[in-house]
Amino acid sequence: KQEVTQIPAALSVPEGENLVLNCSFTDSAIYNLQWFRQDPGKGLTSLLLIQSSQREQTSGRLNASLDKSSGRSTLYIAASQPGDSATYLCAVAKYSGGGADGLTFGKGTHLIIQP
């Protein structure tokens, strides 16, 4: 059974710092990996999706990398801002052509950016 672990569970940094959130998974036979953002009392918003054949994806100040062989992904946030404060979750889709019925979520990293 796929297990997804996110470290750290919580992180608090001053505004302006670059930071890295980590996601590890136990089964490397994945279809893709997604990073989501969740604000308090809200649903999840998809930030980046990396296909298993890709190494990284970028969107603005966000960069996500994928090392399938080692079972790791990182989300890099450049020049952090207070508005980046949220919980960040990664989710892994298993390789079976089964789509999102095979998504396994991590428990998230709760990020606080101090003004």
Next chain:
Amino acid sequence: DAGITQSPRHKVTETGTPVTLRCHQTENHRYMYWYRQDPGHGLRLIHYSYGVKDTDKGEVSDGYSVSRSKTEDFLLTLESATSSQTSVYFCAISESGELPKLFFGSGTQLSVL
């Protein structure tokens, strides 16, 4: 939230009563999902649908049933609510099953007393 409406947003009910949560989408996406989110467990899939009247079980389907009579609506029913079903329930949609970029609704906070 990508044209996804969940209702109600909050509900308090008593143990043993039936409860139905509704998810309505305006995106005409084929796939719809129900997740629950609990502290310490993350998001877990309850049921999903890959078309009208086509549904399947997820990881934590016991005690739940679903129905999808129209593309835009996906209902989640707790036949006899229990305290262990107190949770935040999220509906999600995706355009296809092969490239499952998910879009989520805002969630329903359900409390079973």
